Amino acid sequence: MIWIAVLLAALFYLPTPYVVMAPGDAVDLRAAIRVAGHTSPARPVYLTDVLLYPASPLGLLAKYAPGYRLLHRSDLEPAGVPSEQYREVLRRSMIESQQAAAVVGERAAGYRVVTPPSRVRVVAVLKNSRARGLLEPGDIVVEVDGHAVTSLARMVAIVGTHPVGGTPATIRIDRRGSERIVSVGTSGSPQGQPRIGVLIAAEPGKADLPVPVRFGGELERISGSSGGLMMALDIYAALSGRPLSEVSVAGTGTIDFDGNVGPIDGASQKVIAAKRAGAKIFLCPPGNYREIEGTRGIRVIPVATFEQARKALAAGEQRAA
Known part of the structure; x- marks a missing residue:
């Protein structure tokens, strides 16, 4: 027994x-x-x-x-990224999401609200990502397809317009003060959403x-x-x-x-x-x-x-x- x-x-x-x-x-x-x-x-x-x-x-x-x-x-925690660092990325994403929600909600109600300063930084390039050799940890994403990236959500939304395996996204980055443009193809998330295979962190400013x-x-x-x-x-x-x-x-x-x-x-x-x-x-x-x-x-x-x-x-x- x-x-x-x-x-x-x-x-x-x-x-x-x-x-x-x-x-x-x-x-x-x-x-x-x-x-x-x-x-x-x-x-x-x-x-x-x-x-x-x-x-x-x-x-x-x-x-x-x-x-x-x-x-x-x-699929959830990228290999090579410490759990504590990954949780911090998610925490920052929530803070930015709350800031954006408040700004959008108050504007819709008739208030004048200035978009706070915010940027998106590459934390890690994932294994088997098409961004390997093109993007590096520390890169700041300035534009995607000619659209300014003012938030993590904005970047995800623009990348999401590129079908998996279709036309690459054109990304302008700032790498240690020097700007460059790279083209990165998309692959699918576990549920098929287009992604470029990088872990990105929001660096949100505080909305007034x-x-x-x-x-x-x-x-x-x-x-x-x-x-x-x-x-x-x-x-x-x-x-x-x-x-x-x-x-x-x-x-x-x-x-x-x-x-x-x-x-x-x-x-x-x-x-x-x-x-x-x-x-x-x-x-x-x-x-x-x-x-x-x-x-x-x-x-x-x-x-x-x-x-x-x-x-x-x-x-x-x-x-x-």
Whole structure:
């Protein structure tokens, strides 16, 4: 009988090089964002996230479960990049996302807000990346395809317009004070989103906001930039004093200081989190729409900008699927 106990222990506890991506939480932003002098929106605005946990040998079966995905650890944490450094990159991404959300939300409500100084720096070039020999750690990304890169979200959105294996992205960089231009082809992320195979970190400046905004609550445990769109909508709803929709809204998508919405990973998991919370609408970037457009029980609306999202909700596209 001892060998049975040993076998069971191995199935449940032996480490593997894989991680399970599962549906996470739908965070009600009314409890996480405070806009000075204004009450929170009447209806929930949900930011959605994913749950990641180590896969045991038995956990490898998760890839057959609806809404679950099996990823190699190297797909999440780039090889050669210390975990602490990687977490710091994600933390900075969240700070920039919050800054951009506040700027976009307040501008939409009629306030004049200057875009804060911000830049994007290459932290590491990933193994097998097409950027090897072209980009180096420390490079500052100035432009992509002739468009100024003022935020991490902006760079991801521009790169996302290049199909995997298609026309390379033209990138202008500043390397130790000397500018140069390189062309880098895209490869697919674990979920097929176009990427250039580098780890990039935001270096955001602090926005001078007419109305102070405080982020806390559940947002303190979330990192990365995929919640930008929903945070901007929540801030706008609080400032305007009008509901975004007649029903509860959830969604995902990065946002830059100009209000452009960028692609994310984990859309399939996030829409499940939204359904579990009772949301009737799910907003997503156009690049993620195809993977979730057939989701039943919730209306999925692709939006490329903050204004598209706001107008879609205001125009009465609130009906559930």
